[in-house]
Amino acid sequence: MSYQVLARKYRPRTFADVIGQDHIVKALSRALEKDRIGQAYLLIGPRGTGKTSTARILAKSLNCEKGESVAPCLACGPCLEIESGADMDVVEIDGASNNGVDDVRDLREKVHFRPMRDRRKVYIIDEIQRLTGPAFDALLKTLEEPPDHVIFLFATTDPHKIPDTIVSRCQTFEFRRLREDDILNKLLDICQKEGVEVSEDVLGAISRGCRGGLRDAESMLDQLLAVTEGVPTLEELEMVAGLARPECWQILLEAVSNQDGAQILKSVDAFLQRGGTERDFVEQLVDALRDLLHVALLGEDVLGVVPSADRQQRMVKLAGALGQDRLETLMGMFFSLESRMNQSPLSARALLEWTLLRASRLGDLLETTTLLQNLRSGTLTATSVSAEPPAPVKKPEPVRASAPTLPSPPTSPTPPTPSPSATSIQDLLKEVRERRPSLGRVLTDYLVEGTLHEDRVEVVLQPLEDRSRRMVEDPIESRFLKELPSSPGPWTIRYFEKVQRHDPLGEQLKSSFEGVEEVP
Ligand SMILES: [Zn+2]
Numbered sequence: 001m002s003y004q005v006l007a008r009k010y011r012p013r014t015f016a017d018v019i020g021q022d023h024i025v026k027a028l029s030r031a032l033e034k035d036r037i038g039q040a041y042l043l044i045g046p047r048g049t050g051k052t053s054t055a056r057i058l059a060k061s062l063n064c065e066k067g068e069s070v071a072p073c074l075a076c077g078p079c080l081e082i083e084s085g086a087d088m089d090v091v092e093i094d095g096a097s098n099n100g101v102d103d104v105r106d107l108r109e110k111v112h113f114r115p116m117r118d119r120r121k122v123y124i125i126d127e128i129q130r131l132t133g134p135a136f137d138a139l140l141k142t143l144e145e146p147p148d149h150v151i152f153l154f155a156t157t158d159p160h161k162i163p164d165t166i167v168s169r170c171q172t173f174e175f176r177r178l179r180e181d182d183i184l185n186k187l188l189d190i191c192q193k194e195g196v197e198v199s200e201d202v203l204g205a206i207s208r209g210c211r212g213g214l215r216d217a218e219s220m221l222d223q224l225l226a227v228t229e230g231v232p233t234l235e236e237l238e239m240v241a242g243l244a245r246p247e248c249w250q251i252l253l254e255a256v257s258n259q260d261g262a263q264i265l266k267s268v269d270a271f272l273q274r275g276g277t278e279r280d281f282v283e284q285l286v287d288a289l290r291d292l293l294h295v296a297l298l299g300e301d302v303l304g305v306v307p308s309a310d311r312q313q314r315m316v317k318l319a320g321a322l323g324q325d326r327l328e329t330l331m332g333m334f335f336s337l338e339s340r341m342n343q344s345p346l347s348a349r350a351l352l353e354w355t356l357l358r359a360s361r362l363g364d365l366l367e368t369t370t371l372l373q374n375l376r377s378g379t380l381t382a383t384s385v386s387a388e389p390p391a392p393v394k395k396p397e398p399v400r401a402s403a404p405t406l407p408s409p410p411t412s413p414t415p416p417t418p419s420p421s422a423t424s425i426q427d428l429l430k431e432v433r434e435r436r437p438s439l440g441r442v443l444t445d446y447l448v449e450g451t452l453h454e455d456r457v458e459v460v461l462q463p464l465e466d467r468s469r470r471m472v473e474d475p476i477e478s479r480f481l482k483e484l485p486s487s488p489g490p491w492t493i494r495y496f497e498k499v500q501r502h503d504p505l506g507e508q509l510k511s512s513f514e515g516v517e518e519v520p
Helices: 022-033 051-063 075-084 099-108 134-144 181-196 199-209 212-226 234-241 245-255 260-271 278-300 309-322 326-342 345-360 362-377 425-437 437-445 466-473 475-482 506-515
Strands: 040-044 090-094 121-128 150-155 171-174 449-451 457-461 489-496
Touching: 022 051, 040 051, 040 090, 051 075, 051 121, 051 150, 075 090, 090 099, 099 134, 099 234, 150 260, 150 326, 181 199, 181 212, 199 234, 212 234, 245 260, 245 278, 245 309, 245 345, 260 278, 260 345, 278 309, 278 326, 278 345, 309 326, 326 345, 326 362, 326 457, 345 362, 362 475, 425 437, 425 449, 437 457, 437 466, 437 475, 466 475, 475 489
Parallel strands: 040 150, 040 171, 090 121, 121 150, 457 489
Antiparallel strands: 449 457
């Protein structure tokens, strides 16, 4: 038996097999049960989401020999022939083919004849937006007075290119992109039925890479199985599908958030090594930033794909760490980077690396600006006892607020929780010394008293000379301390001689700044 591609072999044969389009399946099933099937349907949606499969299933439901049914028998003449595309009364026309006009003209002539065998004559026109003007005109004439025995099923990826006169005569159904989890489950099922072993990592990467199109996911799996011997790896998938490892943007943006310059340079290098250009990099990075914003705000990415729960959590956490202000600024930086690259293509890589490294310092820059504004407006004095940077003047909108008309994310995103706290102040200071030697040395050498609270750190130091003091009070360092993996929260640094139990200004500052997070 010849090999059948997976997308074809596992194409849905009944409404029960159609995944991720419950709203459409329900509506069509109800119409069938109540015998209220319309005369023309317009099925809208991205490629590979089940439009033509659904059209064929409906054709079977209407023409099955066992009678009109939501669950056609799949064994009678009409059922089998519709599946193989051989039924004389179910005509499929490809709007993208050259003979679209001829086909529609032919349709106009034959549409009035009774079906040869089946109860209904069904015309399925795929990619209907590709028909030419004359073909649309011919079609419209038929649609204006359709014979009772005829049903039209139009499928399109781009409804805006269809004349209103046609659209207004159709009932419209919108197919959604599939959820990552639904695609993953389907791929797992296929692998099991095929008796092939593919790791969930690889299948997960495919379900992310196909962006909600099941057919694309199945084709990727096909290609992968065709070229690999043994169990396919992520590297092989990368080669076959040209898919950058989906985690790579997350890793890069986390490096930007953590000011991890080495990782940033590594990410750029890895991407270019794989044969991508600097422009590709910027384009895909901007997409990744948009996805991050969309997932954080709406629970689904730019295209409307709902990511798997753990990926969503990771994205929400990253978006929270970066903050909406910084995300928007980053997008702006990369937009202007594109045009700069065009002006000096030879230094594209250097420009890219420089922009990314600068982007990683953006949090500091934004905070310094705020600090300066606050100093000028007098809300903070230079001798403030708090080392925690002041709250931003304009508090950014909460990143995870969801718009009222949109469904909220399936898992309630939690704000980033600090990693398990250090057990003692000494552990914490050790961590500081490892990452910022000079700061760590000052904090250790001048420490009088340190207290580790559940949500903050209080440190009392001996008086410092100006230079050390400037370093300790630098907002960049404050932020660094607060964001140390083992730090429970912001650090308050006081000086031994100035500690006053009832310092009204100090208390006031403390209560206004403590617990204020840049982003909820
Ligand atoms: Zn049947």
